Amino acid sequence: MANLEKFHENPQKQLLEELQDAMCVMLGSTDEDEHMQPMTPQIDPDESVIYFYSDRFSELGKTIAVNPGTVHLCHISKDYQACVKGRLTAHHDKATIDKFWDQKVAAWYPEGKEDKKLMMLKFVPHDAAIWASDANPLTFMYEMAKANIKHEEPELGEMKTVDL
Numbered sequence: 380m381a382n383l384e385k386f387h388e389n390p391q392k393q394l395l396e397e398l399q400d401a402m403c404v405m406l407g408s409t410d411e412d413e414h415m416q417p418m419t420p421q422i423d424p425d426e427s428v429i430y431f432y433s434d435r436f437s438e439l440g441k442t443i444a445v446n447p448g449t450v451h452l453c454h455i456s457k458d459y460q461a462c463v464k465g466r467l468t469a470h471h472d473k474a475t476i477d478k479f480w481d482q483k484v485a486a487w488y489p490e491g492k493e494d495k496k497l498m499m500l501k502f503v504p505h506d507a508a509i510w511a512s513d514a515n516p517l518t519f520m521y522e523m524a525k526a527n528i529k530h531e532e533p534e535l536g537e538m539k540t541v542d543l
Contacts, residue, residue: 380458380513381458381511381512381513381536386509390539391427393509393511394461394463394509394543395424395427397456398420398422398429398461399420399422401456402419403418404417404419404454405418405452406431406439406450406452406500407450407451408442409442409443409447409450409467410442413438413439415451416439418433419432420452420502421479428502428504429452429465430500431499431500432476432479432488432498433498434496434498435496435498440498443468444498447467447468447469449465450465450502451463451464452465458512458513458536459509460510461510462507462509463507463543464505464506464507465504466502467500468500468501469499469500470500470501472499475501476497477492505542506540506542508538508539509539509540510536511536511538512535512537513536
């Protein structure tokens with residue numbers, strides 16, 4: 380269940396914490412003809428920036444290399460959802476590659492940190508629409524039954540838009 384107290388007090392921090400725990404998010408491209416693709420976020424909470432290891436030869440890598448810009452990132456979990464808008468650019472800092480490098484990342488790059496296909500992407504969030512719920516399964520069933528009886532929408536969570 381999402382923590383609605385955090386949702387109200389510091390939704391920006393909660394968003395970064397939720398993304399930190401995410402195995403993957405769906406990341407968009409500046410090319411409107413490309414589909415979003417699953418990517419593993421690397422969160423830098425000090426800078427409020429999200430990095431992604433990518434492949435410079437992939438559609439996304441090739442597109443961002445020549446056309447950086449505004450894209451959307453989507454995260455969906457059982458009780459927390461977010462659509463984040465921000466600027467996606469190629470990032471060429473070796474210190475960033477080192478900072479987040481681990482065995483899971485290494486599995487994608489057989490030649491290690493010097494792999495020719497390795498490309499780092501930097502996502503600087505601008506704003507987000509977020510939804511959170513602290514409803515447990517019993518509350519969910521109760522709210523659905525109540526909504527059907529009273530012909531009204533169930534009260535299962537909250538939504539807000541925040542600047543990042």
